[in-house]
Amino acid sequence: MATHSLQDMRQQAAIAAKVFIQRDYTNGTVCQFQTKFPSELETRIDKQQFEETVRTLNNLYAEAEKLGGSSYLEGCLACLTAYTIFLCMETHYEKVLKKIAKFIQEQNDKIYAPRGLLLTDPIERGLRVVSFRKQCDSH
């Protein structure tokens, strides 16, 4: 039916406007994203660039969730002060999230915006996906 095909076309157009990179759980519950290059971006950016971006993001998130001396120290200190210390200072995780936001901004300005793509910060999507939004060139 005419209505249905129009519907489908619009559906396709709406969906194809965003490309989602899902989480990669092979290392457990750590926040990592899949580095598999999606086919919808083939025409826009090259594989290397994409993989580098996602890998850097993965490394940054791994740094945020890293277990080590400094994070244990922060945890113990926080516990001793009944977690009131976080009223004054940011958690390590939050600091890294700011770094990530800056990184994404940089990537958008330098690499993706000139190619008509917009990378959204995963934290806005609940750390579920990294989404690339295609900006159409017609306007």
Next chain:
Amino acid sequence: MYLGLDEPVRECQYNQICTRNSLPMETLGHKKKKIPRRKWQVFPGRNRFYCNGRVMMARQTGVFYLTLVLIMVTSGLFFAFDCPFLASNLTPAIPVIGGVLFFFVLGMLFRASFSDPGVLPRATPDEAADLERQIGAANGPSGPGYRPPPRTREVVINGQTVKLKYCFTCKIFRPPRASHCSLCDNCVERFDHHCPWVGNCVGKRNYRFFYLFILSLSFLTVFIFAFVITHVILRSNRTGFLSALKDSPASVLEVLVCFFSVWSIVGLSGFHTYLISSNQTTNEDIKGLWSNKRAKDNYNPYSYGNIMTNCCAALCGPLPPSLIDRRGFIQSDTTQPVSHSNGSSMYASTQLHTHMAAATPLLHSNSVMIGGGGPPFPGKSSLVVPCASLAPSQPSLPSMPGLSCAGDMLTLRDPDTHCHHHHFASPEETPSPSGPMPLTLPCAAHMTHGGHIHPAQLYDPASQDSLHEDSVRGLVKLSSV
């Protein structure tokens, strides 16, 4: 009214015809003066928020208050009746230590109860559509009205195969160890259990507070128990047992409460200590997911190998931030998932009406409010179901699903390039996707005439246009009288 009709009769008739549009117009004007809403006000889960979104709890909080009362009353009696004797006869360190323990217990309790346990925000309509598309491609074509089998994905984590389940309510594939709490209607990361005593779910973000709460509470309970008994014994050495009890009747109550609490709380602390050292959740332990009884080479893929690392990771590891940003303001250009909480019906239909009204020559609302948090739309409103899913079939869906579609589609970042469309279905028709054909309405920017949407009826665009013409004719007739 809008056309300057003053006679009451005409106003009534005018209202009758374009009730659906006039009401949003009024509320639209009213809405402009409202302050922007915060995200917690449109949160889709069954949570309660206090202090303007700073405090987040489950819906049923009665047992939490019981917990609070028990702790405060018992401790209060201890400090009031037993401590003076103990401080003077033994050492003043007793009330001090008791006080420190008491405040620590309360602090941990509040932290566990009031913080976000690690709720996963629901998928935006785009993501849900993308996932549906992927799943549909994987499953193959299915007829309308056919409910696809439960969706799972398998992933290998550290050598163990773990199944990721698709959550129909949140429209995401749950990360490993996440689970959907039916009481709070949220997916929670590293879901441990829903604790009624704490009035909240226990998940990734508040597990350590919960553990510290029960640990310190067991110390406090044992402390109070021990020293109340000491107090009674010391007194009965001087004055005899019965008169000692008469002198401090509160001690009896305290002993009773502590005696019954000790078993459960100390037991629970021990259990959770075991869980932490083996890096399991209550959920996993109850299901026996990683036990050797299931399969010979079954092991916990999340464990770090040794007890110390597991403990440190659970208690002193980095605290992830909340993913739901409950105090953030609703931006006009962000997508908002479905909200049916707090009885507020969604804004989307309102926006759609205003959108179409902007295109309709008769109604002169020029500004279109886009985005979340609109006023409740009265009665049965037109609903928008997610564009991609014409088969919303899970029973857990509330009666007003998928209003997010319009909210997202109306984010006109690229108005000229995207032509969004919306499906409409009345609440009754939503569960049966094989019912009447959904209405498609092209984006207002591309429309020459908006249509009226009758909530209970679905039209195809052709008859919808004629309906609009009829109503226009009707209005013209009225104005000419």
